[in-house]
Amino acid sequence: xxxxxxxxxxxxxxxxxxxxxxxxxxxxxxxxxxxxxxxxxxxxxxxxxxxxxxxxxxxxxxxxxxxxxxxxxxxxxxxxxxxxxxxxxxxxxxxxxxxxxxxxxxxxxxxxxxxxxxxxxxxxxxxxxxxxxxxxxxxxxxxxxxxxxxxxxxxxxxxxxxxxxxxxxxxxxxxxxxxxxxxxxxxxxxxxxxxxxxxxxxxxxxxxxxxxxxxxxxxxxxxxxxxxxxxxxxxxxxxxxxxxxxxxxxxxxxxxxxxxxxxxxxxxxxxxxxxxxxxxxxxxxxxxxx
Amino acid sequence: xxxxxxxxxxxxxxxxxxxxxxxxxxxxxxxxxxxxxxxxxxxxxxxxxxxxxxxxxxxxxxxxxxxxxxxxxxxxxxxxxxxxxxxxxxxxxxxxxxxxxxxxxxxxxxxxxxxxxxxxxxxxxxxxxxxxxxxxxxxxxxxxxxxxxxxxxxxxxxxxxxxxxxxxxxxxxxxxxxxxxxxxxxxxxxxxxxxxxxxxxxxxxxxxxxxxxxxxx
Numbered sequence: 001x002x003x004x005x006x007x008x009x010x011x012x013x014x015x016x017x018x019x020x021x022x023x024x025x026x027x028x029x030x031x032x033x034x035x036x037x038x039x040x041x042x043x044x045x046x047x048x049x050x051x052x053x054x055x056x057x058x059x060x061x062x063x064x065x066x067x068x069x070x071x072x073x074x075x076x077x078x079x080x081x082x083x084x085x086x087x088x089x090x091x092x093x094x095x096x097x098x099x100x101x102x103x104x105x106x107x108x109x110x111x112x113x114x115x116x117x118x119x120x121x122x123x124x125x126x127x128x129x130x131x132x133x134x135x136x137x138x139x140x141x142x143x144x145x146x147x148x149x150x151x152x153x154x155x156x157x158x159x160x161x162x163x164x165x166x167x168x169x170x171x172x173x174x175x176x177x178x179x180x181x182x183x184x185x186x187x188x189x190x191x192x193x194x195x196x197x198x199x200x201x202x203x204x205x206x207x208x209x210x211x212x213x214x215x216x217x218x219x220x221x222x223x224x225x226x227x228x229x230x231x232x233x234x235x236x237x238x239x240x241x242x243x244x245x246x247x248x249x250x251x252x253x254x255x256x257x258x259x260x261x262x263x264x265x266x267x268x269x270x271x272x273x274x275x276x277x278x279x280x281x282x283x284x285x286x287x288x289x290x
Numbered sequence: 291x292x293x294x295x296x297x298x299x300x301x302x303x304x305x306x307x308x309x310x311x312x313x314x315x316x317x318x319x320x321x322x323x324x325x326x327x328x329x330x331x332x333x334x335x336x337x338x339x340x341x342x343x344x345x346x347x348x349x350x351x352x353x354x355x356x357x358x359x360x361x362x363x364x365x366x367x368x369x370x371x372x373x374x375x376x377x378x379x380x381x382x383x384x385x386x387x388x389x390x391x392x393x394x395x396x397x398x399x400x401x402x403x404x405x406x407x408x409x410x411x412x413x414x415x416x417x418x419x420x421x422x423x424x425x426x427x428x429x430x431x432x433x434x435x436x437x438x439x440x441x442x443x444x445x446x447x448x449x450x451x452x453x454x455x456x457x458x459x460x461x462x463x464x465x466x467x468x469x470x471x472x473x474x475x476x477x478x479x480x481x482x483x484x485x486x487x488x489x490x491x492x493x494x495x496x497x498x499x500x501x502x503x504x505x506x507x
Contacts, residue, residue, distance in 0.1 A: 009424040014457045038466050040422040045370050046414040049392035049407075052317075054478050058418065061474060095316035105477040109470045154371035159385075166376050192335045195369035199430055199445075200406040200437075204339045204367060237448055275455040 003125065004071035005033040006062060008081035008229075009041055015078070015229025017272025021257040022077055022122055024271055028264050029130055029138060033075060036066055043088070044080035046196060052091075053101060059088035060102045063119075064111035073118045075125060077257075079228035083155040085119040090160065121156055122257065123171045123227055124163035132178045140265035142180025145284055148259070149186045149221035150176060151212065153193055153231040166190075172256050176225060179263035184219040188212050193234040202241065209234045210242045213249035222283035224253040236277045252278045305356035312351050317386040324348045324382050330374035340364040344374055344384055351387065360400035365391045366407040406437035419475060422465030427458050 011019040026033055039062050041047070043055030063085065066074050076082040092099040092113070106112055126135065150172040157169045164171045169190065173183045191212060197205030213235060216224050226232050235253040242249060254276065261271040273280055313321045324345075331343035342350065342364050350359050359365070365388055374384040392411070395401050401408045410433045417424050417432075427449075434441040452458040465471060 009463060010426060012423075012463055013426050013459045014452060016457060040465050040471055041418045041424050043418070046411045047418060048370070048389050049411040050396060050415040051393065051478075052386075052389060054475055057474060057478050058471075061471065091316065098316055101478060101481045104481055105474045108473050108477050109467075111474075154373065158372040158376050190373075192369050192371035192373070195371070196407075196410065197336075197367070197369055200410055200433070201367070204336055208335055208369075237451070240447060275457055277451050277455060 001073065002032040002034055002071070003073050003075040003120075004066045004069065005035045006039055006042075006066070006074050006076045006081060006085070007035060008044075008076065008078035010078055010080075010229040010233075014233055017275040018077055018229050018232070018255045018257065020270065020272040021255055021261045021266075024266050025126075025257050025260045025264065026122075028261070028266060029126075029135075031125065031130060036062060036071075036074070037069065038065065042076075042078075042081040042084045044078075044084045048084075053098065055084065056088040056091050056098060057102050057105050059085050060092070060106055060113060061109070061111060063089070063117055064106050064113050067113060067115055067117055068111065071117070072115075073120055075120055075122060077122050077227070078230075079121070079153055079155040080230065082119060082121050083160060086160040089117075089119065121161075121163070121227065123156065123175070126260070127171045127175060128163060132174060135175065135260075136178045139179055139263045141263055143176075143259060143263050144180055145222070146176075146179075146181040146259070147184055147220055147222045148176050148181045149184050149216035149219060149224045150189055150256075151186065151193075151216070151224050151226045151231060151235070151253075152189050153226060153228045154190060156227055157190060172225060172227065175256060176259065179259060181259065181263075184216075184221045186216065186219055186221070188215050193228075193231040195230065195234075198234050198238055205234070206238055206242055206245065209238055210246050210249060213242065213251060214247075216251055217249055221251065223259070223280070224251055225256045225259055226253055227256050239278055250278050250282055252276050252280045252282055252284070254280065299350075299355055299358065303357065304354040306354055308354045308356040308359075309352040312387065312390055315390050317383050318390055320380065320382045321348065321352050321387065323380040324352070325380055327379065329377050329379060330382075330384050333373045333377050334368075335371065335373070336367045336369060340367050344368075344388075347391075348382065348384065348387070351391070357400075359391060360395040360398065364388075365395060366401070366405070368392075404437045406433060406441075409433050409437040419472060420468075421462055422468050422471050423463040425459055425462045427452065428462055 043058030048055045152169050157164050176183050192208050194205035194208030232253050258271045312318050328345045331337045331345045334344055337343050342362050347364050368388040370385055372385045396408050413432050
């Protein structure tokens with residue numbers, strides 16, 4: 001089966017290493033995908049504060065385009081997109097007026113949602129469709145040096161995820177273990193990263209990011225793994241400000257797809273490892289001092 | 291001199307009908323089921339910065355204290371992490387209620403001028419209508435210029451790092467069929483007034499509760 005790849009805006013910009021590594025991994029594993037033609041913004045978070053119905057319509061146009069092209073499953077790597085696409089489907093299911101409004105609006109472009117279509121996260125696809133056994137066999141360079149804090153963030157698993165536990169998700173833990181990495185106990189795995197507050201109200205936003213970074217170090221991690229471009233941005237981009245306000249908590253934050261790619265033997269350039277602001281070399285591959 | 295603030299609300303501060311209006315919005319129906327246990331406030335990673343905790347907001351909403359709620363910082367601090375929604379023992383969709391309150395505050399003009407979060411939401415909305423996609427660095431720059439322009443200077447270092455790691459696109463992302471998307475979105479404006487019983491979020495004057503606010507923060 002070919003998955004309909006819905007990239008979302010952020011993996012085309014600040015989060016482009018997520019797309020680079022995801023596609024490299026899918027190609028290496030032989031998972032088939034195709035980018036949705038003329039996809040639009042999903043209508044995520046900030047948009048929902050303006051208009052919930054229009055946010056639903058934005059998501060619905062993408063789903064309807066996927067249906068028209070004959071897909072049955074959409075792969076959405078960005079957690080905000082994953083949430084909004086799923087939320088819109090639920091919203092239309094649970095409210096008839098919403099569903100009617102959305103479908104009438106779509107009809108003006110000869111689009112409709114009439115079939116069941118699934119919206120899935122790459123974590124889900126790699127774990128449950130591809131499978132851990134095959135993944136283990138594909139590993140060429142086990143991640144022996146890596147002590148990883150598995151950080152899921154909020155919107156992949158709350159509130160609409162069907163593939164993992166909302167309180168203690170483990171899908172990423174399992175994948176990382178299969179890659180030969182050590183997964184550290186990380187109770188903050190679903191705590192908020194600060195979201196867009198880091199850019200709008202830095203004080204509370206940066207505190208959220210700082211708490212996660214500090215806890216990862218305390219737990220003995222040398223890398224944080226994430227599946228969301230905003231989480232990656234918040235944990236990677238604000239070290240100067242965090243250090244000035246609190247203390248240095250330098251630890252690289254990589255996409256889980258970059259970690260899979262490294263274990264598969266894909267080169268760092270292809271995986272976009274060089275796009276990390278805190279470089280991987282900050283903690284990995286350094287001679288151990290004292 | 292220290293300014294005295296009355297901490298107890300009077301009956302006269304209520305805007306009758308406000309709670310019912312929020313409750314009638316799809317997704318906000320369970321408002322009445324809240325038992326005021328405070329699980330939401332305890333779980334919320336941002337409640338330590340809020341003027342009213344999420345639990346208090348829920349009570350204020352259903353007791354019709356529209357002005358207090360829509361002028362609060364709380365609704366803007368909500369980062370939509372959904373932990374309250376998942377943990378609520380009464381299945382109140384607190385995050386969705388916060389979204390509804392943000393929409394009301396934006397469309398009815400209840401928020402401090404140049405306050406960055408609603409400015410971001412408006413600019414996001416505009417950019418999506420115009421281009422169909424969002425290019426984050428352009429959005430962030432516009433947001434800063436329209437709210438706190440000094441932010442541009444305090445963020446120059448981050449900007450340079452994004453440029454040097456190739457994470458700062460110099461061209462805006464856009465879709466091909468913008469006219470199609472704009473037509474779909476414009477249809478919603480017309481439809482939601484009739485089909486959703488006036489609960490469209492456009493500040494179109496169909497709402498029953500009055501705007502009797504004057505002062506911003």
